[in-house]
Amino acid sequence: MRILVTGGAGFIGSHLIDRLMNAGHEVVCLDNFYTGHKRNIVHWLGNPNFELIRHDITEPIRLEVDQIYHLACPASPVHYQYNPVKTVKTNVIGTMNMLGLAKRVKARFLLASTSEVYGDPEIHPQSEDYRGSVNPIGIRSCYDEGKRVAETLTFDYHRQNGVDIRVVRIFNTYGTRMLENDGRVVSNFIVQALRGQPLTVYGDGSQTRSFCYVSDLVEGFIRMMNNPDHTGPVNLGNPGEYTILELAQAVQSQVGSGVDIDYKPLPQDDPRRRRPDITRAKLWLGWEPTVPLQEGLQKTIEDFRQRIEAAG
Numbered sequence: 001m002r003i004l005v006t007g008g009a010g011f012i013g014s015h016l017i018d019r020l021m022n023a024g025h026e027v028v029c030l031d032n033f034y035t036g037h038k039r040n041i042v043h044w045l046g047n048p049n050f051e052l053i054r055h056d057i058t059e060p061i062r063l064e065v066d067q068i069y070h071l072a073c074p075a076s077p078v079h080y081q082y083n084p085v086k087t088v089k090t091n092v093i094g095t096m097n098m099l100g101l102a103k104r105v106k107a108r109f110l111l112a113s114t115s116e117v118y119g120d121p122e123i124h125p126q127s128e129d130y131r132g133s134v135n136p137i138g139i140r141s142c143y144d145e146g147k148r149v150a151e152t153l154t155f156d157y158h159r160q161n162g163v164d165i166r167v168v169r170i171f172n173t174y175g176t177r178m179l180e181n182d183g184r185v186v187s188n189f190i191v192q193a194l195r196g197q198p199l200t201v202y203g204d205g206s207q208t209r210s211f212c213y214v215s216d217l218v219e220g221f222i223r224m225m226n227n228p229d230h231t232g233p234v235n236l237g238n239p240g241e242y243t244i245l246e247l248a249q250a251v252q253s254q255v256g257s258g259v260d261i262d263y264k265p266l267p268q269d270d271p272r273r274r275r276p277d278i279t280r281a282k283l284w285l286g287w288e289p290t291v292p293l294q295e296g297l298q299k300t301i302e303d304f305r306q307r308i309e310a311a312g
């Protein structure tokens, strides 16, 4: 198949491309390199099945493809808050452009949505039926509400234009190739521990998160895209729930640096608890995560260690 991956030079997109290329597909990677990097896909350059196009999805593009994995959007608060208007444009105009493309060439379209559509949830764990508690005017809204509109557009293109859609809601995912400076908790802790700096914990560290290793997530993407029956939305994430302090301790013990913890005030709209209900993914896709936190952390720490050493 000929498959388009938007945001393909990013963290999750580049792992997805590895899987698709190894399965023998033709892959077109579309990216404006805002948070993506050529180093993530450099190993495919020159392969006749691979094509890289530098393109901003807020502009339309004409391509012939069978499937579209739509991931283009900065995912970490540091990057999506840097230019919030652009984040909204990417989610709204960019998603409309990609849905328009899917409609024209009759490609199946998978939207990479997010657990942020649940906001600061009042129910726990979150199932797909929960409609969310999102602040429409906060500093995270450009991303949270942007993704909610992206979901709305996807379902409206399906109902109005018959576009064949799939929607996945991704919960915290981590792994190799995450950016060092993206401000997300796993990368923050690992970089700080490797540099022998205190780990920054916002609030008292009792807030919980779930952590899904990237290879598990990619498996869920591919199963959802190729399931014949369900549009979604479907939650993809690891239901194992850890407090931020537990994560800090896990990183500390793996890096073995014995560093301290530096407590800072909680940022605005930071959700207190987040854990996916993955009943639907199990039922529809036979999917559940397989990589334990310790193992995923080990691989991620090794990748960061190499990059930090290479950078001197």
Ligand SMILES: NC(=O)c1ccc[n+]([C@@H]2O[C@H](COP(=O)([O-])OP(=O)(O)OC[C@H]3O[C@@H](n4cnc5c(N)ncnc54)[C@H](O)[C@@H]3O)[C@@H](O)[C@H]2O)c1
Residues within 6 Å of the ligand: 006, 007, 008, 009, 010, 011, 012, 013, 030, 031, 032, 033, 034, 035, 036, 037, 055, 056, 057, 058, 070, 071, 072, 073, 074, 075, 076, 090, 094, 112, 113, 114, 115, 169, 170, 171, 172, 173, 174
């Ligand atoms: N990583 C997570 O934990 C997580 C959680 C929930 C949802 N997601 C979603 O998954 C997708 C991928 O996330 P990621 O963690 O790989 O982030 P990432 O920032 O590494 O990847 C996003 C990619 O999109 C590209 N991009 C951004 N705006 C663009 C534009 N206007 N035109 C073209 N390319 C553009 C970036 O350059 C980058 O390569 C995002 O849509 C994100 O919202 C990720």
